Amino acid sequence: MRPAEPTTVVDCSGVGPGGITRVLTEITRHWPSGRLRLVAVPSGWDPPAGSAADVDVVSRQAGDRARTVAAATNALRKVTARAKAGLVTVLSLSPSVAVVGSRLPVTTVVHDLAFRLWPHGLPTAVRQYRRASYGTAIKRSRRLLCVSARTRHDLLGLYGVPEHRTVVWHPGSDLHVAPGGPQAQVRAATAGRPYLVVAGHAAHKGVELAVEALPDIPGHVLAVLTSGQRIERFEAAVAASPAADRVLLLDQLSDDDYAATIAGAAAFLMPSHFEGYGLPAAEALRLGTPTVISPDPALHEATDGRAVRMTTWTASAVVRAVTEATGAPRPPVGATGRSWREATLHLADLLAADNGHDLQTPATRSITRQV
Template sequence: MVTSTVVDASGVGPGGITRVLTEVVRCWPAGERMRIVAAPAGWQPPADTAAEVTVAGTQRDGRIGTIAEATRTLREVTGGDAGPGTRVLSLSPSLAVRGSRLPVTTIVHDLAFRLWPDGLSASVRQYRKLSYSTAIGRSERLLCVSARTRHDLLGLYGVPYEKTTVWHPGSDLAVTPGVLPGPVAAVHDRGGRYLVVPGHAAHKGVELAVEALADLPGHHLVVLTGGRPVDAFLRAAAASPAADRVIFLDRLSDAEYAATVAGAAAFVMPSHFEGYGLPAAEALRLGTPTVISPDPALLEATGGAAARMTTWSGAALVDALRQLTDRPPVTAAEPGGRSWRAATAHLHALLSGGAPAVAARL
């Protein structure tokens, strides 16, 4: 039985992996100890966690400083005083795991830097190449967030299936939807309808949603940038005949995010590539009709509950949106994905060595 878990968060950046950190800590078993190494700046353990959580340093001084400090901290906290039953969990491939004196389990979310490197600088690609190689070589076990990512590890790195396991994240949100952001509230108050699309990375396919918008005169398009707008998407929107109906939002609070997605006519993910597709599963959990691209990970994440585009094109997105009118509404009894409590219980069992490859969706 695992009684103490050291969590390496040095590879956690803004976005979905931060949510993984927060929800896993929130749902970790009562009374067990967790030590978070290199937590994202400003991150705090959720107040309702039942575990004994301590933060051993935060990310600072850029990537080099963060990795150096996390490596030293891991070496210290996994030394002779770590105690029996201590395990190390790295939430994303990181060079810092070289400092661990104990076996490491690493979560692998995707291999986008190899399969969809568009928009990534040469330095980022080189760092991820080194961090993934290090994590693969240093980890005792690799947890893949989808069967697609597990397959990619086999194909690109030759990692045998015996070393990998599929672990699906949760999809429920631990907040009540709050107030709509101003620009979205203005559309809503006029009786308008809007679509929501994630747009914080080049592979998200926002240009396809912009293309489709020209054939959807009754809708606005709300782009969630996470505070990181993509220049190519800004240019595509500016050049569109529907430019006045595209809204780019800055980073939202969890409550604003939930309100924006829950109030949408549809949530769309025309992504060119995904390792899993957590936002689509979250949208279904909120009861929002959802459209996905042909990407296999998105089909896995949504379990067939989303309308699927047949090709990567604006026309295919419009056709998929029309399919939604023939589908029964998503209900709480048929949510996307599984709960974070179920996902965390599965993760805990995997670290304890007593779980099946894929646990039930609850």
């Protein structure tokens, strides 16, 4: 009789635009073996080709958050109802109320606590849901996988989660760059001029600091990665800037265009007010692009101390850091971070260990940074 195939059920109901979508894509691409059953994936997302695992999309996000969570809760209840512990593992890629539907223990990835530490501009309904989802995840999860030591520290400080219930799991940061260079929109707008790239899909990314600094960085175009999420305060800053003609707001890019745009930049900027990790900065450095980060500790951790760090959250600090970054030799490709294959194998190993983990015993596994 053929032995049962190990199965990992992945709750994706908390996955939205940005780095969490990349986590979903890359762990699906690199999952080592067995079966992946994906619950509540984003509506426009499709599994990447080439996965060694047997990938099954159980359901997709549909409609508003309430309907997505309700459907995900029901789907988790169904796929875990007859599952046997030890053969089936449940992973939630972000805190979600939907995990109440799981009949098996859950391991949850926690990316940040921005709704507590940087709530500026968040609608009341969003803050309320995140309070509920984080509270549920903390209560129901067997283990919480934190994408940085900073997030692990925040869980302890804000929720009193003891360290034996948490472990640090850094995402991968390798990107494939297709031949041909940056996309046509970037080439046309820059007209051969050097350009800077800044992450700008959320209000805490500090794009207004980069825009304020641009008049003192002559000759450069500033390309803002919006991921299709236009932020009103950023657009207002651009409109008021004397260098507005040198700002390019980019909509959602394909993975190839995203990587090529960053790889071709004079520098990548992440002057964020808050980060739980800062995956784009790690990706930029791994591509060999000089990288500027804010004083945020998670960004320093994500870039392994190899980025140029702003001394304050000011436009003048951006100017000084960009001058330093662009005046130095470009970092070697692959100088920091680890591959998604390495990160995925580490994640699978943690889940396998959690399947029989005793929560009274402090966790001994920790990340090994591989270059």
